[in-house]
Amino acid sequence: MRPFALTSLAVCGLLAACSSAANSGTAATSTATSAVSTTTVPTTTVSTTTLPTTTLPTTTVAGTTTVVTTAPPSTPPSDRLARCVQSWPLRDRAALLVWPAVYSASWISALTIVKATGVGGVVLMKPSDAFARSLHQHIADLDHVARHGVLVSTDEEGGTVQRLGALGTLPSQSTMSRLPLSEVTRLLDQHAAVVAATGVDVVLAPVVDVRPVSGVSPIGNSRLFAGDATRVGQLGQLYVDAWERAGILPILKHFPGHGSATGDTHTAFATTPPLDQLRQRDLLPYATLQSSGAGVMVGHLIVPGLTSGAPASLSRAAYQLLRGDYGYATALVMTDSLEMKAVGLSVPAAAVKAVAAGADVVIFTETSEAAAVIGALLAAVRSGTLTEATIDTAAIRVAGTMEQHGITCRADAH
Secondary structure (H helix, E strand, O other): OOOOOOOHHHHHHHHOOOOOOOOOOOOOOOOOOOOOOOOOOOOOOOOOOOOOOOOOOOOOEEOOEEOOOOOOOOOOOOHHHHHHHHOOOHHHHHHOOEEEEEOHHHHHHHHHHHHHHOOOEEEEOOOOHHHHHOHHHHHHHHHHHOOOOOEEEEOEEEOOEEOOHHHOOOOOHHHHOOOOHHHHHHHHHHHHHHHHHOOOOEEOOOEOOOOOOOOOOOOOHHHOOOOOHHHHHHHHHHHHHHHHHOOOEEEEEEEOOOOOOOOOOOOOOOEOOOHHHHHHOOOHHHHHOOOOOOEEEEOOOEOOOOOOOOEHHHOHHHHHHHHHHOOOOOOOEEEOOOOOOOOOOOHHHHHHHHHHHOOOEEEEOOHHHHHHHHHHHHHHHHHOOOOHHHHHHHHHHHHHHHHHOOOOOOOOOO
């Protein structure tokens, strides 16, 4: 069992309207967006002062409760951890790489699948408000059934992409980038403490795509910071620092840059400017944040001069660029969701290609596909398409992230 950053009593205090009874069973789907606690955001544009160069504090305080922090997740795994993971059956090792989405409306099914497959993580989609307000208990239930523990991730960019809006509204990145830096930090620390209190381990944010020089990004400018590549890197650092102070691993996205792509990868194939242009602009935030301890999400973006017509998420050259040229050698690296139209393959087939290319984690939206994806990875090892060493490298990195979040590897947990 992971050590929660805050006790359940502290959760009630932070949420301001915490139910005394844990929600059990499945929860009805809800699209309600009412927040338990919201923060009023000024409508006027204010200071864009350059970030201070002083190091931000390593802890913060939410109310009267200190938020527990963790060391940066990019710390190389120990020999002990490697030996522990390699003592598991291959199926268990492969399962660590597989992170399906889970939904509050079918939570009993999610628990069953997590127990049966031993997946290493899940992607929490937007839960109902009632479910979100007792999320710490539901995550504890996931921990209880997970074979080797499970990392819980969710999209929490702010604005329109915020799964846990029921716990308090986080403004969009576009809005946040126009606030005084001290206010950005305050809002982020406040919200990160609430999210950490639920037991969430990984946040799929911030977006560090750079806005196009003219026009609107295919994924919408509200999801992107306002400003040039330098400003994006500076603001991205504030977000990373806040999530890490709360003990949560942030994931930068969408490498190598979705801002100026030709389309939205959710719905169509998309091509970026050539690699030499990306290096001058879209890739600069990754250079800025390479020592931050953040993980990275690789997008389904075709990059002229790099990916040879394939999406970056399935391209060995893209992962080599990220880990080699941009310094993310030991970072946790995952794909964007493999159901997206820009992938062009079934989820199991895409998962094999992504892991072979260098991904540590594959994510997808259909919970029921978890067993098929694990099966495809095992079949790929048997056929020689993947090696056990490739599986092990990724599995050990996932297990290292687990240990950063209090989930200790046990050699006898099969």
